[in-house]
Amino acid sequence: MAHRLFWPVAMLAVLLLINLIAFPGFFSVQIRDGHLFGSLIDILRNGSPTLMIAIGMTLVIATRGIDLSVGAICAISGAVACSIILGSSDPGNPGTVAVAVIAAIAISLVLGVWNGFLVSVLGIQPIIATLILMTAGRGVAMLITEGQILTVNSPPFKVLGSGFFAGLPVSVLIAAALFLFAVVLTRRTALGLMIEAVGINPEASRLAGVRSRGLLISVYVFTAFCAAIAGLVLTSNQTAADANNTGLFIELDAILAVVIGGTSLAGGRYSLFGTLIGALVIQTLVTTVYTVGIPPIATMVFKAAVVTAVCLLQSPRTTELIDSWHRRAQLRRTLEASA
Structure with a gap:
């Protein structure tokens, strides 16, 4: 019970049980035209954008920072992609979609460099530095779309948000690939240890030889990359670029997922697997609200x-009480055995 993932997993189990009671067929998964369908698949598909952003947010929070601009980057990414596709003579051409996706990601990476520069070079507080882009970003997206909702009719682009591959939604596969990439990059190399070191004590890590400035910029760039992919998935699923609503408040869901997963906002140790559980809790909660008929x-x-x-x-207080209860129970068992 003292493990930091115990309560998030328990909460997820409770939410799934509530859905099962309210809807007995909740766990059923059907195959239609070679694709998997069902409530569990819907949770995975709808929660994929939140998980993508939460992965990057986990690393940012581990460095004792935060990124409030990810929702705006989602809107900018979708606006750039849709503008390029609509401006082409052949929107259904996979080459056109590839150019649009690459351009959207490239611009998002530049925005990530901007956030990292403000935080690591100029020393601006992360919440203020990213709040700047959070405020201005949707205005930039509005300028790109000229204040209009850009509807896109492009089958290759639509695959990102609502397509299937090997029976699973493409968005789920993208989120899984991004998650595995982050896990391998941070847990199979020294990068994860350096991120934790910077989050725990930036000055001590600098004296130990960790280039914290470059590390911080890299973390914010990776978070912007995650937000760009999530924005493309959201825009593809809507088949339209909506500068006002694409990714709206998704940064809050991402932060909630990270916090639920046990990562401390004070920086330092983090858990990508905890973030995965947190994202599932958030999306399952939304599904539960609809299942049980709550407005x-x-x-x-x-x-x-x-x-x-x-x-x-x-x-910490709850953990301390649980540890104290365990010690008393162990002592009682020892006394009973000796008697």
């Missing part, structure tokens, strides 16, 4: 309640 406008209230409950259960 959708109350979703934010239930998110807050779940996050509050998990954070209280994960708090």
